[in-house]
Amino acid sequence: MQPTAYALVATDLDGTLLRGDDTVSDRSLAALARVARAGARHLVVTGRPAPRVRDLLGDLGCEGLAVCGQGAQVYDAGADRLLWSVTLDRELAETALGKIEAEVGQVYAAVDQDGVAGLTLIEPGYLMPHPALPAVRVGRRDDLWTAPISKVLLRHPELSDDELAATARAVVGSLATVTMSGPGTVELQPCGVTKATGLALAAGHLGVGPERTIAFGDMPNDIPMFEWAARGVAMAGAHPELRAVADEVTTSNEDDGVAVVLERLFP
The missing domain is CATH 3.30.1240.10 (Hypothetical Protein, Haloacid Dehalogenase-like Hydrolase; Chain: A; domain 2)
Incomplete structure (x- = not known):
C-alpha cells in the first residue's frame, strides 16, 4: 500500500492517542497535521460519550465528526449536535x-x-x-x-x-x-452496537470505505474497529485480545505510538 493510500485515520483516545495525563503530545499533533495536509481525515472513535470529548476535540482542532459512546453516537463537533445516536433500553x-x-x-x-x-x-x-x-x-x-x-x-x-x-x-x-x-x-x-458500527456510519458520511481506513487502539472494544478497517495498529501494552488481531504493534501512547506510524505513512 502506498504511503498516502489511507484516506481515514481512526484513533481511540484513552491509552492510544492520549497520554496518561489526558493530553496529546506535540509530536502527535504534528503527525495529525501531516495527515490533514495529505488530504486524509482524522476520526476520533472513543468509548467516551459526546459531552466528555468536547474539550479534547477542540484541543485536536477537530471540527468535524467523532464517534463516541462505543459507537452509539456520531457527533458533529462543529455543530455540537448528534448526527446519529442509539440508546440502551x-x-x-x-x-x-x-x-x-x-x-x-x-x-x-x-x-x-x-x-x-x-x-x-x-x-x-x-x-x-x-x-x-x-x-x-x-x-x-x-x-x-x-x-x-x-x-x-x-x-x-x-x-x-x-x-x-x-x-x-x-x-x-x-x-x-x-x-x-x-x-x-x-x-x-445497545445490542449490535460497536465501535465498528459507529465508524462505518461516520466513514460512509465522509465517503470513505474500510479499504482506505487505518485504525489505532489498545483494548478489546477496539477489536470490531480493527476487523472493519484495512489495517489495525495496537499500542505497546495493549490488551492481548487486541494484539492477537492487530496487523502491527507500535510504541505506547506515552511514547507517541500513533505518531510513529503516521510519520512513516505520511512522510
Missing part, C-alpha cells in the same frame, strides 16, 4: 444487571446519559476508573434510569475486568453488547 439494562448479579454477586453501576448534554451518573459504591471525568453521584440505582442512556458501566469489588466481562457475555445474551474499554471499565451497550 433501560428495562433491558436492568434485566441484564440482574442476570449478572445472579452469577457474581453485587456489582456497582454507572450510566452515560444520551445527548450532547447527557450526564454520567454513578450509584453508591461505584468508583470512576478515570477520576478526571465528571460524574454525578445518585442516591440509589433506580436513579440511574431517569433519562435515556447510551450505556451502562460496571465494576465488581473482586473480579478482574476479564472475568467480569466473560461472565457478563455468558449471561446477557442478546440483551446488550458487552465490551471492555479500559482498566475498570466493563460496559453494556
Whole structure:
C-alpha cells in the first residue's frame, strides 16, 4: 500500500492517542497535521460519550465528526449536535444487571446519559476508573434510569475486568453488547452496537470505505474497529485480545505510538 493510500485515520483516545495525563503530545499533533495536509481525515472513535470529548476535540482542532459512546453516537463537533445516536433500553439494562448479579454477586453501576448534554451518573459504591471525568453521584440505582442512556458501566469489588466481562457475555445474551474499554471499565451497550458500527456510519458520511481506513487502539472494544478497517495498529501494552488481531504493534501512547506510524505513512 502506498504511503498516502489511507484516506481515514481512526484513533481511540484513552491509552492510544492520549497520554496518561489526558493530553496529546506535540509530536502527535504534528503527525495529525501531516495527515490533514495529505488530504486524509482524522476520526476520533472513543468509548467516551459526546459531552466528555468536547474539550479534547477542540484541543485536536477537530471540527468535524467523532464517534463516541462505543459507537452509539456520531457527533458533529462543529455543530455540537448528534448526527446519529442509539440508546440502551433501560428495562433491558436492568434485566441484564440482574442476570449478572445472579452469577457474581453485587456489582456497582454507572450510566452515560444520551445527548450532547447527557450526564454520567454513578450509584453508591461505584468508583470512576478515570477520576478526571465528571460524574454525578445518585442516591440509589433506580436513579440511574431517569433519562435515556447510551450505556451502562460496571465494576465488581473482586473480579478482574476479564472475568467480569466473560461472565457478563455468558449471561446477557442478546440483551446488550458487552465490551471492555479500559482498566475498570466493563460496559453494556445497545445490542449490535460497536465501535465498528459507529465508524462505518461516520466513514460512509465522509465517503470513505474500510479499504482506505487505518485504525489505532489498545483494548478489546477496539477489536470490531480493527476487523472493519484495512489495517489495525495496537499500542505497546495493549490488551492481548487486541494484539492477537492487530496487523502491527507500535510504541505506547506515552511514547507517541500513533505518531510513529503516521510519520512513516505520511512522510
